[in-house]
Amino acid sequence: MSYKLELNNIVRNYGSFQALKSIDLQIEEGEFISLLGPSGCGKSTTIRLVAGLDNPTDGEIRIDGDLVSSAGGGLPPEKRNIGMVFQSYAVWPHMTVFDNVAFPLKMAGRPKAEIESQVRKTLALVGLDGFETRSATMLSGGQQQRVSLARALAPEPAILLLDEPLSNLDAKLRETMRFEIRAIQQRVGITTIFVTHSQEEALTMSDRVAVMNGGIIQQIGTPEEIYHRPKNGFVAGFVGLANILPALAESCAGDRLRLQIADGISIVCDHAPDLDGKRCQAMIRPESITVSPGDALEASGDLNSVRGVIDRVSFGGNVVDYFITSPGTDLTWRAQTNPKKLLASGTEVTMTFGADDVRVLPLDPK
Known part of the structure; x- marks a missing residue:
């Protein structure tokens, strides 16, 4: 395949x-891929190398098969x-909106009529039709970022690089802009790399996500793969909320594995590797856990059941977070549920979740 x-x-x-x-990454024509990770993980360094603002110490970069770095x-x-x-938007304060967008075309020596068109x-593509004569710095933050996007798109580049373009915007505007940027990218069909530390931006905008940490791509896959099938504890904890519990693989029967996560507490999971007798980690997403008062349900077949006591309740509007302790252990669980019936701190509860809600992860390297 050519990339x-x-x-x-x-x-x-x-x-x-x-x-x-040793970064290896192949991106297809028209693909939108996000580089996601904490500050200092190497994501901005990666796109600086792609842009030609820096050169690698080793390795090579190719565009359409041609060596460029x-x-x-x-x-x-x-x-x-x-x-x-x-x-930072990087609009030129002494120029109008039109002149900001026209600048790279003028530098390329395009004809005046072509530049105008x-x-x-x-x-118009970025929603700034009629803003041509405005001073760029008199616009709102969101509008300035649209000017920056228009300036990048005007020369019709083969690849678009976006380095945390939404981080200076307020929460509401970030949400609006992430949908608009994705819609524009799909309309134009341009191959795009989007750098972000926001899991929400990466998951909602991307065809694929590359999760980075410590200068390494920890995992690359579709948003669904990254969220539901993380390869290690870092990816599980960085992308979404997660209960990550130390575990000991007790027994394996077919595709089903029984894990001991504390004295007297065992759970089962599906599609697990053969880890009989080995230490590992169990990952359960908080939204996968159902919380019921008292001893409502017992474990059976595909259903795990763990008893606990609500230690803390955090109401978030459309969801409620319960922080639940397992008596006699140092385990604290986080469950995220519908807030229609709030349970109070101190309530004894039963947490239930399916065997297919448990993901087995390797131990984190020391």
Whole structure:
């Protein structure tokens, strides 16, 4: 298969610090992929290398099969046919909206009539039709980011790079803009890399998500794969809420594994690897747990049942979080349910969840 963009065994060192450790990433034509991870994980370094703002210490980057970066150098940014949007908007204060968007086209020597047509078309695409003569810095934060997006798209680049473009916007505007950016990307069909530390942005916008930590891609997959089938404790804990419990694999029968998570507490899970007698971790998402007062349900077949006492209740509007302790253990569970019938702190409860709600993870490396 031929890919639009390939990063092969990319390493980037800054002195003794290794920012990227053997990154391999292949992106198809028209794909929207997010690089998700905490600050300092290497995601911004990755797109700087793609853009040509830096060169790798080792490895190579290819666009449409052509080598554009290696340890020996590469094509300059202006020759890569890449558009980039920054976190800080980076609009020019002395220019109008029209002139901001027209700037890269003028630098490329495009004819005046083409520039006029392309700028107006691109401003309409991002919802700024009629804003041509406005001063760019007099616009709201969301509008300035649209100007930045229009400027990146106007030259019709092959690849669009978005470096945390929504982080300076308020929560409501971030939600609006993430849907708009995705809609624009699908309309144009441009291959896009989106850098973010927000799991919500990554999950709702992407075809695939690459979760990064410590200069390594921990896991890459569809949003559904990343959320429901994390490969390790870091991915499970960073993407969504998760109960991650130390466990001992007690027995395995077919695809079903029994796990001991504390003295007197065992649960079963489906589709587990053969870990009989080995230590591991059990991951259960809080929304998978049903909380019922008293001894409402006993474990049977596919259903796990664990008793506990509500330690703390956190009301969040459309959901309520229960923090539940298991008596005689140091375990604290988090369950997230519908808030129609609130249970009070101190209530004895039964938590139930299916065998297919449990994901077995390897122990985190020390």
